Each structure stands twice: as C-alpha cells, then as structure tokens.
Amino acid sequence: MSTLEIRDVRKSYGSVETLKGIDIALASGEFLVLLGPSGCGKSTLLNIIAGLAEATSGDVLIDGRSVIGVHPKDRDISMVFQSYALYPNLSVARNIGFGLEMRKVPAAERDKAVREAAKLLQIENLLDRKPAQLSGGQRQRVAIGRALVRKPRVFLFDEPLSNLDAKLRLEMRTELKRLHQMLKTTVVYVTHDQIEAMTLATRIAVMRDGRIEQLGTPKEIYDRPATLYVAGFVGAPPMNMLEGTVEGGKVRVKGSDAALPVAEAHDLPDGAAVIAGIRPEALRLDDGAAASLPARVEVVELTGPELVATMRVGEQKLVASLPARTHLTEGETVTLGFDADALHLFDPETGRACGRG
Known part of the structure; x- marks a missing residue:
C-alpha cells in the first residue's frame, strides 16, 4: 500500500x-x-x-x-x-x-x-x-x-x-x-x-x-x-433544475405559483436569482410534506422498479422517480412533495452551490 x-x-x-x-x-x-x-x-x-x-x-x-x-x-x-x-x-x-x-x-x-x-x-x-x-x-x-x-x-x-x-x-x-x-x-x-x-x-x-x-x-x-x-452529471435521472427568484424567504419558481422554502443557512436576499435543484428520487406524491410543487404530467415510463414521470412546473421540465405502483395519467395535475433539505440552491452566474463559496 x-x-x-x-x-x-x-x-x-x-x-x-x-x-x-x-x-x-x-x-x-x-x-x-x-x-x-x-x-x-x-x-x-x-x-x-x-x-x-x-x-x-x-x-x-x-x-x-x-x-x-x-x-x-x-x-x-x-x-x-x-x-x-x-x-x-x-x-x-x-x-x-x-x-x-x-x-x-x-x-x-x-x-x-x-x-x-x-x-x-x-x-x-x-x-x-x-x-x-x-x-x-x-x-x-x-x-x-x-x-x-x-x-x-x-x-x-x-x-x-x-x-x-x-x-x-x-x-x-x-x-x-x-x-x-x-x-x-x-x-x-x-x-x-x-x-x-x-x-x-x-x-x-x-x-x-x-x-x-x-x-x-x-x-x-x-x-x-x-x-x-x-x-x-452525477445522478440518473439527473437532478431537476428550476429557475427561480428569492421572495420572502422562499424561492418563487419562474412561470409558476410554486414557492419553495429556503433554508436559513442560505441567507439569500429578496430578488436574488437562483437555480433550485431537486433530485427526481426525492419527489413523491404529496403526503403533507414540508415542501410541495404542483406539476402537470406529460409522459409516464415504467422501468420495472420505478415509474419515471416527466412533468411541467409552469413551463419548466421536472422529472420524478416514483414507486412502480404509482398510478398517473398523462395530462393530470398532481402535487409533488419533498423534504426541505432535499432542495439545493445554485447561483446561476457562477454555477456554485449557494453557501459554499
């Protein structure tokens, strides 16, 4: 060695x-x-x-x-x-x-x-x-x-x-x-x-x-x-990237009424542009989760162990990896929930994670 x-x-x-x-x-x-x-x-x-x-x-x-x-x-x-x-x-x-x-x-x-x-x-x-x-x-x-x-x-x-x-x-x-x-x-x-x-x-x-x-x-x-x-680059399907703006301690998703909670550690000012990252496997059909997103189902693909659903939040694409037995219909609107700590924020200018220099 x-x-x-x-x-x-x-x-x-x-x-x-x-x-x-x-x-x-x-x-x-x-x-x-x-x-x-x-x-x-x-x-x-x-x-x-x-x-x-x-x-x-x-x-x-x-x-x-x-x-x-x-x-x-x-x-x-x-x-x-x-x-x-x-x-x-x-x-x-x-x-x-x-x-x-x-x-x-x-x-x-x-x-x-x-x-x-x-x-x-x-x-x-x-x-x-x-x-x-x-x-x-x-x-x-x-x-x-x-x-x-x-x-x-x-x-x-x-x-x-x-x-x-x-x-x-x-x-x-x-x-x-x-x-x-x-x-x-x-x-x-x-x-x-x-x-x-x-x-x-x-x-x-x-x-x-x-x-x-x-x-x-x-x-x-x-x-x-x-x-x-x-x-x-790391993750399959890759992490979802949603454009947004910080408003009152939340991220307002561009082209949507969705507002996502921002961890206090980020300490971002109102008006700051951000990219909100959420991994597909972190999403689930809303069960009273701390954070949620309304999304319109476009394409549903059963891979065997999971159901991969391509959706839209406003006009932005979102992919969710859900349990194989989940029933979704193309065209319906669902609410997706996720834990607040599953949200990653990035500076769109530098590409770096917020709070990491």
Whole structure:
C-alpha cells in the first residue's frame, strides 16, 4: 500500500492547456475515481501518473518521492487498459506472468504468483486457454491478473469496463470492489460512468475542462454537489433544475405559483436569482410534506422498479422517480412533495452551490 500525491499538475499541448492545476492527495489504500466526460483530462492525468506522458509542470509523488522523470517501468505501478492488450499467441498463464518473465523472475516463483492471481480472479480453469477462447469479461480478468502479479504500489485503471456489456460490467464492478477490499491497494480509476464511480470509489474527483469541479466521497458528491455541473452529471435521472427568484424567504419558481422554502443557512436576499435543484428520487406524491410543487404530467415510463414521470412546473421540465405502483395519467395535475433539505440552491452566474463559496 502506498500514498499518492499530485501537486499542481498542468499539461499543455502548444497553446492548448488540457490540465489546469490538479491537486490530489491519496492516503494508502484509497480508491480514487477520476470521473468526467471525454476530453475533460482524466486519461491525460492517469498517463502522467503512469509516466506515459510528461507534465508541463507540477509534481507526482508516490510514498513521498517524486516520480517525475522516472521511467514507467521503474515507478512500481501497474496499469489496466480498456483494450485488454493481451498477447493472442500466449496462454492465459503466460499473459498473466509475462511481466515477471521479462524481469527474469524464477519460473517457480512466477508460476506461484500466476496461480495466486488466477485464484483471486476465479479463472484458475482458464490458464491453458488463449485469449481468443475467452469472453470479454474473462479477458479483462486476465488483464487485471497481469497487473496483480507485480504487486505494485499503485494500480491504474483506464476505463477497463467500457468494452463490456451491461451484465458483465455489473459483475466486474463487484469483482473489482471485492479485490480492493481484500488487497487494500491504492487505486486510481478513470471512467465516464457515474455508476462505476459511485459504487467503486472511496473518493471521486469530478473533472471538467482540465480542472477538478469537486473532490469528495460518493456520498458528499451526491448529497452536496458543489456546482451545477456536478449536480447535473452525477445522478440518473439527473437532478431537476428550476429557475427561480428569492421572495420572502422562499424561492418563487419562474412561470409558476410554486414557492419553495429556503433554508436559513442560505441567507439569500429578496430578488436574488437562483437555480433550485431537486433530485427526481426525492419527489413523491404529496403526503403533507414540508415542501410541495404542483406539476402537470406529460409522459409516464415504467422501468420495472420505478415509474419515471416527466412533468411541467409552469413551463419548466421536472422529472420524478416514483414507486412502480404509482398510478398517473398523462395530462393530470398532481402535487409533488419533498423534504426541505432535499432542495439545493445554485447561483446561476457562477454555477456554485449557494453557501459554499
């Protein structure tokens, strides 16, 4: 287990700055997920940690020692790629042990390490097969096994599950979670999938345009999004965003008579424009809740475990995730209730959560 520290890392390609000052400190055994859309800089940052790209400025430290300028093979890290990168002509056993073979590790020691990794990954019966004889999930297990046998100080994962179908992704997420709990290794994991981030991470760094929008635990990211961007990116369906104005300690929703309570901690003046955020799953058919919204039902979709209803509050769109047995008719008007602390307020100019600087 090792610590990892990233200090003011910047990366430019000519006049284009892709990383704009990244600062992260990981304790030993943490599982950090770099979460964001394509082009936000997450893979660039991972490659800088691995030594596959050079930072324009800044520093990367493993166990307190800088690895800037250190060759990738000497950083004591292992990386798992999206494409598996297996040798098609080698058996599973040789693919897993190839790195050890190149380091001249004795055959007996190498064989023991390969079998231990295969047992952890539950692929002991596949060791004599070639990659072409494996499923996508099995190939990814082999790629992870190749990283495991080196027993590195830091594991790096670059969207390792994105080539798998939905069922296999779920299985591999569970497997990765189990492995981390067993091995307690330090992990940096890149993905654009918020479900992977929420289920795997001890901390998430939500990235946007080469910067970290918010760094925190999955619960902090979900319950207290620091910006409109984070609020809209994390959550499925995404958080509802209603334009409004503060009037007499309430938020008057634009184009509607609805007035939502404002927590005293926000201390917003009358006339202040705000964006009121409410997660779809926080809404329910009104049962005397502290806060409520009249809404007109437009579209109703049964997903199986829940009913997703698209509605209108005035002319603004609102989505509610309700119990599957809820009966709604398109065109009817209902009253939706929610707890007052489920309301998030954002400054429409800065995009930042009100009361968070």
